[in-house]
Amino acid sequence: MTESFNPFSLAGKKILVTGASSGIGKAIAIACAKMGATIIATARNEQRLSVTVSQMPLGEHKAVKADLTKQEDIYALVVGLPQLDGLVQCAGVGSRVLCKNITKEDIQHIFMPNVEAPILLQTAILEKRKINKAASIVFIASRAADVPSIGNATYSASKGAIISYAKCLALELAPLMIRVNCVCPAMIWTDLILKGGIDKEQMEGAQLKYPLKRYGQPEDVANLALYLLSDASSWMTGSAVDLTGGS
Secondary structure (H helix, E strand, O other): OOOOOOOOOOOOOEEEEEOOOOHHHHHHHHHHHHOOOEEEEEEOOHHHHHHHHHOOOOOOOEEEEOOOOOHHHHHHHHHOOOOEEEEEEOOOOOOOOOHHHOOHHHHHHHHHHHHHHHHHHHHHHHHOOOEEEEEEEEEEOOHHHOOOOOOOHHHHHHHHHHHHHHHHHHHHHHHHOOEEEEEEEOOEOOHHHHOOOOOHHHHHHHHHHOOOOOOEOHHHHHHHHHHHHOHHHOOOOOOEEEEOOOO
């Protein structure tokens, strides 16, 4: 009997997912586990992380509480990691402040978790040689990097920065056959956008302007991340893939 061929399988792969306690990160962690991966899920909220892991198929999955804006937490996380076959950098925050009102504190609030933390985590992983050759790294960016909206300047800038960083990283890691790509979603139904002070009823109406008549769900992003983490995308690096529902 011929063995089934599935280039999308993640069986045997060890994958770290940041921001795995809610939203897109949670959906990606669970989806990867369902595709056979062993997951190290990290976020700041230990209780919600435990919920994420409880929704995975049985396996040697691990939840690690960490605040990646703190160097000591990055170090503790990385020292305890196995050799990784995949990494999803999803942790981040959002806010809306008009350009005329932006303060240094507003910039730090966004750039520390969205830019500084993932870059320094990546540095630590590379320094400790915790990622295997031919591994895949996925950054969850945003269409906001190219699509301006009022009050979204610092968030948009942070996502543009991480896309630029990822493209440089892809070149530097290509000799090791390590791939680096970004996913750039449009509006996704998560707590992050609802906490931004946008009225839910207005959003439900606005989503009908999308050609596919809806905003995305975290699972839509997770499915694209699965492809980028799998061997099916082995000739893909340095890309920033828009995921927009046609918008």
